Every structure is written in C-alpha cells, then in structure tokens.
Amino acid sequence: MRAVVIGAGFGGIAAALRARSKGYEVLLLDRCKRLGGRAQVFERDGYRHDAGPTVLTAPFLFEELFELFGQKMSDSLELRALTPWYRFRFNDGDSFDYGGSVEDTLAEIRRIHAPDAQGYLNLLDASRAIYKVGFEKLADAPFHRFSAMLQCLPDMIRLGAHRNVWELVCRHLKHEKIRQAFSIQPLLVGGNPFDTTSIYALIHFLERAHGVHFVMGGTGALVDALERLMQQVGIRIRLETTVTGIETQAGAVNAVRCADGERIAADVVISNADPAHLYTQLLQPSQTRLSARLKTRHARKSMGLFVLYFGAAQQWPEVAHHTILLGPRYRGLLDDIFHRKVLTDDMSIYLHRPTATDASFAPAGHDSFYALVPVPNLEADIDWQIEGPRLRDRLVGVLHDTLLPGLKQVLRADFFMTPVDFEHDYLSPAGAGFSIAPNFTQSAWFRFHNRAEGPRNLYLVGAGTHPGAGMPGVLSSAKVLDRILPRAAAPVPEPS
Numbered sequence: 001m002r003a004v005v006i007g008a009g010f011g012g013i014a015a016a017l018r019a020r021s022k023g024y025e026v027l028l029l030d031r032c033k034r035l036g037g038r039a040q041v042f043e044r045d046g047y048r049h050d051a052g053p054t055v056l057t058a059p060f061l062f063e064e065l066f067e068l069f070g071q072k073m074s075d076s077l078e079l080r081a082l083t084p085w086y087r088f089r090f091n092d093g094d095s096f097d098y099g100g101s102v103e104d105t106l107a108e109i110r111r112i113h114a115p116d117a118q119g120y121l122n123l124l125d126a127s128r129a130i131y132k133v134g135f136e137k138l139a140d141a142p143f144h145r146f147s148a149m150l151q152c153l154p155d156m157i158r159l160g161a162h163r164n165v166w167e168l169v170c171r172h173l174k175h176e177k178i179r180q181a182f183s184i185q186p187l188l189v190g191g192n193p194f195d196t197t198s199i200y201a202l203i204h205f206l207e208r209a210h211g212v213h214f215v216m217g218g219t220g221a222l223v224d225a226l227e228r229l230m231q232q233v234g235i236r237i238r239l240e241t242t243v244t245g246i247e248t249q250a251g252a253v254n255a256v257r258c259a260d261g262e263r264i265a266a267d268v269v270i271s272n273a274d275p276a277h278l279y280t281q282l283l284q285p286s287q288t289r290l291s292a293r294l295k296t297r298h299a300r301k302s303m304g305l306f307v308l309y310f311g312a313a314q315q316w317p318e319v320a321h322h323t324i325l326l327g328p329r330y331r332g333l334l335d336d337i338f339h340r341k342v343l344t345d346d347m348s349i350y351l352h353r354p355t356a357t358d359a360s361f362a363p364a365g366h367d368s369f370y371a372l373v374p375v376p377n378l379e380a381d382i383d384w385q386i387e388g389p390r391l392r393d394r395l396v397g398v399l400h401d402t403l404l405p406g407l408k409q410v411l412r413a414d415f416f417m418t419p420v421d422f423e424h425d426y427l428s429p430a431g432a433g434f435s436i437a438p439n440f441t442q443s444a445w446f447r448f449h450n451r452a453e454g455p456r457n458l459y460l461v462g463a464g465t466h467p468g469a470g471m472p473g474v475l476s477s478a479k480v481l482d483r484i485l486p487r488a489a490a491p492v493p494e495p496s
Contacts, residue, residue: 001023001024001025001267001268001488001489002024002025002026002027002265002266002267002268003016003019003024003025003026003027003266003267003268003269003270003488004026004027004029004256004264004266004268004269004270005019005026005027005028005029005269005270005271005272006029006243006256006269006270006271006272006273006282007029007030007037007271007272007273007462008028008029008030008032008035008036008037008237008239008272009036009037009038009039009272009462009474010036010037010039010053010471010474010475011037011272011461011462011463011465011474011475011477011478012028012030012037012270012272012461012462012478013028013035013036013065013223013226013230014061014065014461014474014475014478014479015270015272015459015461015478015481016028016230016235016270017065017068017069017226017229017230017233017235017478018065018068018478018479018481018482018485019268019270019481019485020230020233020234020235021068021069022481022485022486022487022488023487023488024267024268024488025234025236025488026234026235026236027235027236027237027238027264027266028230028235028236028237028238029238029241029243029256029258029264030237030238030239030240030241031239031240031241031242031243031427032239032240032425033239033240034223034239035223035226035227035237035239036052036219036220036223037052037272037426038051038052038053038422038426039051039052039053039219039220039222039223040052040220041218041219041220041223042309042415044309044311044413044415045311045412045413046311046362046363046366047309047310047311047361047362047363047366047368047412047413048218048220048354048360048361048362048368049309049361049368049370050218050219050220050352050354050370051307051309051370051417052219053219053470053471054214054218054219054322054352054354055082055085055212055213055214055322056079056212056213056214056215056222056471057203057206057207057210057211057212057213057470057471057472058206058210058471058472058475059073059079059210059213060210061471061472061475061476061479062222062226062475064479065226065229065475066229069229069232069233071229073225076225076228076229077215077216077217077221077222077225078215078216078217079213079214079215079216080213080214080215080216080357080358081211081212081213082099082211082212082213082214082321082322082357083099083100083104084097084098084099084100084104084320084322085098085099085100085207085212085322086098086099086212086320086322086323086324087320087322087323087324088177088180088181088323088324088326089323089324089325089326089402089403090177090180090326091326091327091328093402094112094177096108096112096177096178096181097320098181099207099212102121102124102208105120106120106121109178112175112177112178113174113175113177113178115174116173116174116175116178119172119173119174120172120173120178120182122172123168123169123172123173123182123201123204124204124205124208126168126172126201127201127202127203127204127205127208128205129159130159130198130199130201130202130205131202131205131206131209133152133155133156133159134159134199134202134467135202135206135472135476137152137155138152138444138467139467139472139473139476139479140467140476140479140480140482140483141480141483142449142450142451142466142480142483142484143444143445143447143449143450143466144445144449144450144451144453144484145445146445148444148445149444149445149446152444156199156444159198159199160198161197161198161199161440161443162197162440163197163198164193164194164195164196164197164198165183165185165186165191165193165194165196165197165198165200165201166179166183166193166194167198168198168201169182169183169193169201176330180326180330182204184324184326185200185201185203185204186200186203186438187303187374188203188470189203189302189434189438189463189468189469189470189473190302190303190432190433190434190435190436190437190438190463190469191302191434191437191438191439192303192334192337192338192437193334194331194334194335195338195437195439196437196438196439197438197439197440197443199440199443200438200468203470206472214321214354214357214358216357216358217358217360218354218358218361241258241259241260242258242259243256243257243258243259243273243282244257244258244259244281244282245257245282245283246269246271246278246282246283246287246455246458247263248287248455251455251456252455252456252457253266253268253269253455253456253457253458254266254267256269267457268457268458268459268485269457269458269459270458270459270460270461270481270485271452271458271459271460271461271462272461272462273427273462274426274427274428274429274432274435274462274463274464275292275295275296275435275436275448275460275462275464275465276296276299276429276435276436276464277427277428277429278460279292279293279295279296279453279454280296280429281427283454283455287454287455288453288454289453289454291453292448292452292453292454295446295448295453299436299442300436300437300439300442301377301379301429301430301432301435301436301437302377302432302433302434302435302436302437302438302469303337303338303374303375303376303377303432303433303434304374304375304376304377304378304380304418304419304422304430304431304432304433305372305373305374305375305417305419305422305433306372306373306375306388306391306395306416306417306418306419307370307371307372307373307416307417308370308371308373308392308395308396308414308415308416309369309370309414309415309416309417310368310369310370310371310411310412310413310414310415311362311363311366311367311368311369311411311412311413311414312362312366312367312368312369312404312407312410312411312412313365313366313410313412314365314366314367314406314410315355315365315366315367316353316367316403316404317356319351319353319356319367319403319404320353320356321352321353321354321356321357322350322351322352322353323349323350323351323353323403324348324349324350324351325348325349325350325351325398325402325403326348327346327347327348327349328346329346333346333347333348336376337374337375337376338376338437341376341377341379341380341381342376342380343375343376343380343382343387343391345394347373347391347394347395347398348373348374349371349372349373349395349398349399350371350372350373351369351370351371351372351399351403352369352370352371352372353367353368353369354368355367355368366412369404371395371399373391373395374433375391375418375419376419377419377430377431377432377433378419378420378423378430378431379430384418384419384420387418388416388418391416392414392416396408396411396414418431419431419432419433434463434469434470435462435463435464435469436448436464438468438469443466443467443468444466444467445466447464447465447466447467447468448460448464448465448466449465449466450465450466450477450480450481450484451484459481459484459485460477461474461477461478461480461481462474462477465477466480
C-alpha cells in the first residue's frame with residue numbers, strides 16, 4: 001500500500017518513517033528546496049543560520065525513529081548539552097541563568113529573591129505531575145473520540161488545566177522577574193502565558209528530565225541525518241513539489257494533485273500541512289465535517305514571528321547560546337501582540353548565538369546570530385514592506401545598546417523574515433508562527449484531530465494537531481499514528 005506524506009517538517013518526516021515501519025511504500029512531498037519544513041538552513045557570506053528550532057528537549061523521540069530500523073542516532077549525530085539552557089536579560093540589565101542542575105537554578109533564584117527558591121521546587125513538583133499525565137499518558141494518545149476527552153477530564157481538572165500558565169506560576173513564585181522567566185515557555189510553542197492552559201507548564205519538567213541539547217552542525221545536521229535514514233529504508237522524497245488538492249472516492253482519499261497538474265495515487269495520505277490550509281485549500285467543504293469547518297473558521301492562531309539573521313565581524317564570548325531579552329513591558333506587550341494586534345516600539349527578543357557552541361556557523365573570529373521577535377500575525381493591519389525594515393533597524397539598535405555593543409559597526413550579511421514570508425513559504429494561514437494557539441479550548445479533543453475530520457484514510461500530524469507545537473509536540477503527533485494507522489495490507493509498486 002502507498003502512503004503519500006504532504007509536508008516534510010519534523011512531523012512529516014517522523015510520520016513517513018513510522019508509516020514505512022508499518023510496511024507502507026512512502027512518498028514524501030514538500031514545496032521547499034530542502035527537507036525540514038521551517039527548519040531550513042540559510043547560508044550567507046560564510047555565515048550559517050538554522051531557520052527553525054535550535055535545541056532538542058526530548059532527544060529520545062528522535063532516537064525512537066532510528067531504532068524503528070535498528071539504528072542508533074548517536075552513530076549519526078553528536079548532541080551537546082547546553083549550560084545554561086537560557087539566559088534571561090531583564091530591562092534593568094540584571095540577568096538570570098536557567099539550566100544546569102536544580103541547585104544551579106536555586107542559586108540564581110536566591111540571588112534575586114531567596115523566598116522563591118522553595119516556590120521553584122513546588123512549581124517543579126507541579127510540573128512533574130502535569131508531565132506524568134499530559135506528556136507520558138496523553139501526548140501520543142488519539143483524541144478523535146470525545147470519550148477520550150471524558151476519560152482524561154478528571155486528571156485535567158485535578159491538575160488545574162483550566163488555569164493559564166501565568167496563574168500557575170504565580171501560585172508558587174512571587175518576584176516579578178522570576179515569574180516572567182518561568183512563564184515565558186508557552187511563547188516557544190506559540191502561546192500567550194496569560195491564555196495558554198497550564199498543561200504546557202510540563203515544559204519545565206520536560207527540560208529538567210531530558211535536558212536541553214544542541215546538535216553539532218545545527219538542526220540542519222539533524223534533518224540531513226533523517227534524510228539519510230529515509231533514503232536507506234526506501235522512502236522516496238520529492239522536493240519543490242506543492243500539493244494543491246486531495247481527491248476522494250466513496251468517502252476515502254485516493255490521490256493528491258500537484259501544482260504542475262500531476263496526480264499521484266495514494267491508499268493513505270498523511271498531511272503535515274497546517275490543518276486550516278488542509279481543510280480550506282486541499283479539500284472541498286463537502287469533503288469535511290462540520291467540526292473541522294468550525295475549528296478552521298474560529299481558531300485562534302498563534303502570534304507571528306519577525307526573525308533577523310545576521311553575522312558579525314567580531315565575537316561576544318560573554319553572550320550565551322540562547323538569551324531571552326525581556327523588554328520594559330511584559331503583560332502589556334503580550335496583549336498588544338495577541339489581542340490588540342498592534343506593532344509597538346518596545347519588544348522582547350530571543351537571541352540565538354550558535355557560535356557559542358559550534359564555531360562552524362561563522363568564519364573564524366566571527367559570530368552568527370538570529371534574533372526572533374514575537375509580533376502580531378497577519379490578522380493585524382501591518383504593512384510589512386514598510387514595517388519590516390523599520391523593525392530591523394529598531395532591533396539592531398536594541399541589540400547594539402544591550403547585548404551586542406558595537407554591533408552596528410560589525411554587522412554583516414543580514415536579512416529577515418516576516419509573517420508574510422511564513423504565509424508564502426510555508427503556507428501558514430495568517431503567517432502564524434506555530435499554527436493555532438495552545439489554549440485549553442484548542443487542546444486535546446478540541447484541537448485538530450490526528451484522524452481527519454473528513455475523508456477516511458487521511459491523517460494529520462504537525463503543530464496544529466494534537467498534542468501541539470514544538471519539536472516534542474510534532475514528533476508525538478506522528479507517534480499517534482502507531483495507534484491509529486493500520487499496518488499495510490500488501491505492497492504496491494513504487495510511485496513513478
């Protein structure tokens with residue numbers, strides 16, 4: 001039997017490998033020039049930039065993909081544990097290093113506000129309890145039946161899933177700086193800490209349990225290793241191929257159509273496209289259920305992203321691998337981004353300096369960076385042709401004045417992406433950086449299902465599906481296929 005996978009982000013790659021392990025002939029299609037989805041790699045004048053995720057927080061999920069075929073990931077990749085995981089830099093110039101041992105974190109907390117040390121331990125206990133249910137029990141569980149939601153509801157009520165992350169953090173921590181540092185994790189998966197269900201507080205224990213790692217060579221090296229694995233096990237890959245439609249017969253998928261007019265027959269289709277794009281652009285309304293149409297119409301999307309990539313003809317060895325530069329406002333800025341949908345002069349910045357760990361990202365004596373700024377998605381009235389260059393200049397100015405003194409004189413080969421690029425390059429509705437937001441009413445059964453809410457033999461993986469965005473989330477969405485995708489009944493000829 002033939003499975004066609006639409007989209008080669010990490011969800012699509014993992015789905016292709018899992019379908020292959022179930023005996024399917026697999027064809028993986030993607031519209032980009034290289035695999036990885038948003039995890040593209042950009043090269044400019046000797047500087048290399050990972051465009052997508054930059055760390056691994058659950059490496060065992062990747063190890064499982066190699067183990068499906070009797071291989072070890074460690075034979076193909078070198079992982080480097082980071083310390084600190086993240087450095088927070090506050091508007092007053094104070095900093096907070098998060099990561100390493102629990103005692104390392106407690107020492108940093110005591111330096112800022114000693115009474116919050118016990119509060120952190122209590123928060124970690126709460127996060128562990130959420131992790132045991134939300135990740136270990138539910139992350140790879142199918143939620144296409146409402147009965148599955150009812151079964152887990154008592155646990156979710158007991159764990160306070162109706163609360164948001166900020167409320168949970170404030171129950172345990174008192175100092176504003178420490179509250180900010182331990183509530184910001186939902187932004188890493190596209191959520192506002194003041195709206196995101198506290199189930200996502202499991203990220204704290206996920207990081208503590210498995211560490212935060214960097215792949216030497218970058219995320220692009222991870223994609224390359226997975227590509228080699230797929231080639232070894234007989235998965236066919238076609239890039240620069242855009243799927244424009246899915247055909248059905250008698251209520252089941254039987255083919256996909258491509259932009260060049262080609263029709264590819266399929267017994268199973270696995271979509272790693274954004275679910276809103278799938279249900280509005282690849283399927284007709286008559287092919288979808290009312291639930292999918294309502295979710296598509298009313299879904300609250302994640303924020304957009306402005307990402308500046310640049311090199312520098314000097315190094316700042318004191319700058320950590322990851323720095324989160326928090327602006328003068330916290331809740332007000334997030335409200336502007338997510339609710340008011342306006343672009344303001346102040347900003348918070350996620351700065352990635354891979355040359356802190358891997359010198360191959362830049363010429364000798366130079367640094368390579370990307371600076372990510374959360375911004376409103378394209379539902380806002382923002383002309384990015386005008387505002388993109390303006391934001392670039394403000395961003396460079398903030399970095400020059402804070403983390404990277406002298407940057408303006410040594411900046412090299414810079415370029416940026418806006419929500420417009422995310423919409424065009426990745427077919428992300430409204431240019432959202434992480435598909436739909438991780439609110440309680442968009443989680444578990446309420447999120448887009450992994451079994452299509454439409455034709456048979458159509459499955460969904462990726463950030464917009466259960467369990468959610470982030471590399472652990474999209475890999476777990478593909479793991480759901482182990483439970484709902486039947487084994488291939490019989491082989492068919494390879495696709496031509």
